[in-house]
Structure formats: structure tokens, C-alpha cells
Amino acid sequence: MVGVRQFDEDEMIATALxxxxxxxxxxATMQDLAAATGVQRGSLYNxxxxxxxxxxxxxxxxxxQFLEAAGNAxxxxxxxxxxxxxxxxxxxxxxxxxxxxxxxxxxxxLDAAISSTDVRQRVQDVLTRLEQLIxxxxxxxxxxxxxxxxxxxxxxxxxxxxxxxxxxxAGYSRKQLRELAxxxxxxxxxxx
Amino acid sequence: MVGVRQFDEDEMIATALxxxxxxxxxxATMQDLAAATGVQRGSLYNxxxxxxxxxxxxxxxxxxQFLEAAGNAxxxxxxxxxxxxxxxxxxxxxxxxxxxxxxxxxxxxLDAAISSTDVRQRVQDVLTRLEQLIxxxxxxxxxxxxxxxxxxxxxxxxxxxxxxxxxxxAGYSRKQLRELAxxxxxxxxxxx
DNA sequence: ATCATTATTGACACTATCGTCAAGATTGAC
DNA sequence: GTCAATCTTGACGATAGTGTCAATAATGAT
Numbered sequence: 460m461v462g463v464r465q466f467d468e469d470e471m472i473a474t475a476l477x478x479x480x481x482x483x484x485x486x487a488t489m490q491d492l493a494a495a496t497g498v499q500r501g502s503l504y505n506x507x508x509x510x511x512x513x514x515x516x517x518x519x520x521x522x523x524q525f526l527e528a529a530g531n532a533x534x535x536x537x538x539x540x541x542x543x544x545x546x547x548x549x550x551x552x553x554x555x556x557x558x559x560x561x562x563x564x565x566x567x568x569l570d571a572a573i574s575s576t577d578v579r580q581r582v583q584d585v586l587t588r589l590e591q592l593i594x595x596x597x598x599x600x601x602x603x604x605x606x607x608x609x610x611x612x613x614x615x616x617x618x619x620x621x622x623x624x625x626x627x628x629a630g631y632s633r634k635q636l637r638e639l640a641x642x643x644x645x646x647x648x649x650x651x
Numbered sequence: 652m653v654g655v656r657q658f659d660e661d662e663m664i665a666t667a668l669x670x671x672x673x674x675x676x677x678x679a680t681m682q683d684l685a686a687a688t689g690v691q692r693g694s695l696y697n698x699x700x701x702x703x704x705x706x707x708x709x710x711x712x713x714x715x716q717f718l719e720a721a722g723n724a725x726x727x728x729x730x731x732x733x734x735x736x737x738x739x740x741x742x743x744x745x746x747x748x749x750x751x752x753x754x755x756x757x758x759x760x761l762d763a764a765i766s767s768t769d770v771r772q773r774v775q776d777v778l779t780r781l782e783q784l785i786x787x788x789x790x791x792x793x794x795x796x797x798x799x800x801x802x803x804x805x806x807x808x809x810x811x812x813x814x815x816x817x818x819x820x821a822g823y824s825r826k827q828l829r830e831l832a833x834x835x836x837x838x839x840x841x842x843x
Numbered sequence: 844a845t846c847a848t849t850a851t852t853g854a855c856a857c858t859a860t861c862g863t864c865a866a867g868a869t870t871g872a873c
Numbered sequence: 874g875t876c877a878a879t880c881t882t883g884a885c886g887a888t889a890g891t892g893t894c895a896a897t898a899a900t901g902a903t
Contacts, residue, residue, distance in 0.1 A: 463900065465850070485677070488890060502851055504892065561761075568821045569753075569761040582821050611834045618831050621821075622814030629760045629774055629813075639810050642803045647838045655870060656880070680860065694881055696862070 464506065471496050476517035480560045484514050484578065485570045515577060521563055522585045525552070529589060533596035539648050541596050542616070546623075546640035553624055554633040562624035590617045597648070612647070619643055656698065663688050668709035672752045676706050676770070677762045707769060713755055714777045717744070721781060725788035731840050733788050734808070738815075738832035745816055746825040754816035782809045789840070804839070811835055 474496045478487050489510055493500045507513045532548045535541030553562040567574070568582045594613035598606065623636055631639070666688045670679050681702055685692045699705045724740045727733030745754040759766070760774045786805035790798065815828055823831070 463850075465899090489892090490890075499852060500891095501853075501893090505850065509892080565817055566761055568817055569758055571820055571822075579822065586818075586821055611830070612838065615831060615834050615838065618814035618818050618835075619811055620814070621817035622810035622812070625757055625760055625813035625817060626778075626810050628763055629778055630763075630771065638803070639807060642807050643810075643839075646804065646807065647835075657869090681862090682860075691882060692861095693863090693883075697880065701862080 465502075466496065466498050468506075471498060472513070472516050472520055475513050476521055479514055479517050480521070480563050481556070483566050483570060484511070484574065487514075511575060511578065515581065518563070518567065518578075518581055522581070522588075525564075526585065526588055526592065528552075530592050533592055535596070538597045539644065542593075542644055542648055543641075545593070545596075546620070546644065547637070549620055550623065550627075550633060550636045550640060553627050554636065559627065561628050562621075565621055565624035565628075568621075586617055589620075590614050593617060615647070619647075657694070658688065658690050660698075663690060664705070664708050664712055667705050668713055671706055671709050672713070672755045673748070675758050675762060676703070676766065679706075703767060703770065707773065710755070710759065710770075710773055714773070714780075717756075718777065718780055718784065720744075722784050725784055727788070730789045731836065734785075734836055734840055735832075737785075737788075738812070738836065739829070741812055742815065742819075742825060742828045742832060745819050746828065751819065753820050754813075757813055757816035757820075760813075778809055781812075782806050785809065807839070811839075 475492050478491050478495045481487075482491060487510070489500050489503060492498075492503060492510070492513065496503075498506075503513065507516070528548055529545055532544040533541040535544065549562070553559065564582060564585055567578060571579045571582060590610075590613045593616050594610050597612060597616075598604065598609040604612070623639060626639065627636060667684050670683050670687045673679075674683060679702070681692050681695060684690075684695060684702070684705065688695075690698075695705065699708070720740055721737055724736040725733040727736065741754070745751065756774060756777055759770065763771045763774060782802075782805045785808050786802050789804060789808075790796065790801040796804070815831060818831065819828060
């Protein structure tokens, strides 16, 4: 290595993640990224190629954090309690910031029609992995549930988390989202 | 009236709706609208002012159709059967076309951060009205449900429909969405 | 200390979209 | 049939974003 990078890559990606989270893949511009990170546009092109390459790195960082936090929240002897912690975590996650940033995965999924195969694949991956985490958490409960049922239910729960993300974008407050989550858990999980 | 409009306004809005449905408010351009409708860009500006005014008209047309169809599907003596018909309707609605168009309301909700107050308000309105339709349908069932419970549950169901719309964008097929809806109804409604 | 290599910088060309406007075309009203 | 009002048309300027490139600067390796 001779000419050496003048910026910290991890820090750069973390800042880029913030920009993408607030603006979305589609609406965030290279100028936005340059302004936020203090790295010139030309340097970004040189270092990463294009905007989507930067997004993929930032998104990977995001999903890593997110899935870890989800796993932690879900790890609880009592499946219902774990789910409650999990829902609380994602609701805080999507209502954080001012204005709230929403859910990056959901926003990206909706942008996906315009995006590349790579982006679509990442979205599917994170949803699948989340489904597996949830399936494991509810499967190991005081199970009178079959494995097939747990798997189906896990996907329903993932779907509901996506619904909450949309409701947040529609203007529902953190408190309203918590109530929505509570009603859902009461209806689906405890009764199932 | 002297110089008279050279195009059919209803037809124009219907075509615009198709464009917005496929591309989204944000990504559809006036050029797209002009090309699809055969009306020149300048004429569209003259007739409506800007893109968002056209969108609002198209969206109103859409929500009118949508809510009517939802009401029809839900009108059933058996609340669970009505819900099944309702979910089937929205799943067909969002997976129709090739490639599927998805759910316009959900897409618009996600765009909403960039959009005007008017657009945001329309999205909230359609969700609220849908919630009311569902509340009425499940409330009039063989109710051992309190009115407050029915209301809460209705909002949960609306939220779940939004989740299905996101899952569709993430790549889930009509068949998978139907299974997701079925599992949800079994878990939430029949057991509640 | 020199050099070869890489990063940075700012300018450039290109494309897309927007919104406006003046000139021309059309047509209902009288 | 004339006219005034309205619509249509095509061109224009402005803005924003993309990706590229040549010139410059910096630095690890020798």
C-alpha cells in the first residue's frame, strides 16, 4: 500500500448507514454521502465504485447489529416474554431519531423494485434469518406446538413486524405501535 | 368553456393510476404520465398543476375502488369467512400484473417521508377507513368480543395487511401470501 | 532520498427532470 | 362568421445527479 486512505472506513460506513436510514437507498445521493462523511464524491467513487456498493456495506453492518439485537431480545426461557422484548426492541429501533428513521429493511424492500438483485437478496436474507431466530425462540417454548406450526407462526410474526414498520411510516406513534404489538402477541402467541 | 380539453379526464386519471401503481409516486415522472396517457407534458401541467395533484386524483380513485371491494368482501354473516374473502381480495390486488404491482397505499406510505401533508393524510385516511370496515365486520360476528377489543383487533388486522404488502415486495408469491394470511386468521380470529 | 503506487481533488460531459412560456390551434358563444 | 377564451405544443433555462478523468498530492517500500 502506498497512497493511503485518508478516512476511516468503518466510520465512513457507519455515517453512510445513517444517511441511508434517514433518506433511503433511492433518495440518498452521493452528494449527501459526501457531505455527511466529509469524503469527496470522487474519493467515494474511487473507493467503492458506486452508491449501491456503499449501501450494501452499510446494510450489512445494519443487519448484523439488528439480528444480534433481535437474537438477544428473543433469548428468554419464556417465549412470550422474549417476543415482547423483541417487539419492543424493533419498535424503539424504528421510532428512534427525530424525525423517526423508520425501518431500513422495510424501506429498502419497497425500493426493491428499482434496486439490483444484490439488494433484493439482502432483504430476503435478513427476513429469512429473522424468521429462523423467531422460530427457534417460539419453538423451544413449553411446546405443544409442532415444528411446522412454529415455522408458520414465525413467518406470520415476521410479517407483522413489517406491518408495524409501515404503520410507523403512516404516522403511528411509538405508544400506538406498542399497543399494536401487545394486542398481537396476546391474540396470536398466548392463545396459539 | 371555449378551448375544450382534448382528452378524457377519467381515462387519463385511470391511466395515471396505472403508472403510479407500477412506479410509485416518487419514481413516476411527468414524462411517464405523458407517454402513457398520450397527453403532452405541458397539457398536464396546464390541466392539473403538478404531478402530485394528478397523484391525489388517481389515489382517490384507487381508494374508492379498494374500500368498496374491501367492504364487499367483508360483508358476510360469518366474520371469519368475510375476513378470508377480504384477505384473498387484497392479496390478488397486490399480486396482480406482471410484474406484480404491489400495494399502492403501502408504497405511498413509505414514500410519505418525502411527500406532502396531503399525501400523508390520504394514506392515514384509507387506513382508518379500512380499520373501521374491519371493525364493523368482526364486531357484528357471534360476538363475545367487546367493542374495545374489536377495535384493537381491527387495527391489528390492518397492520397485518400492511405486512403482507411488504412481504410481497420482498418477493413472496401469491401462494405464500395466502398461506401467511390463512395462518394469521387461524391464529388470531378463530381463537380470539 | 527516491520512486512507484495509490488517493484526492475539482472540473467535465452527460442525462434526466422540472416548471414555464410564447406562439399557435381549437372551439363554444354570440 | 367572428371573437374571446382556453387548450396544446414545442422549446427553453434551470437544477440535480451520475460517472469519469487528468492533474496533483501523499506515502510505504527500497
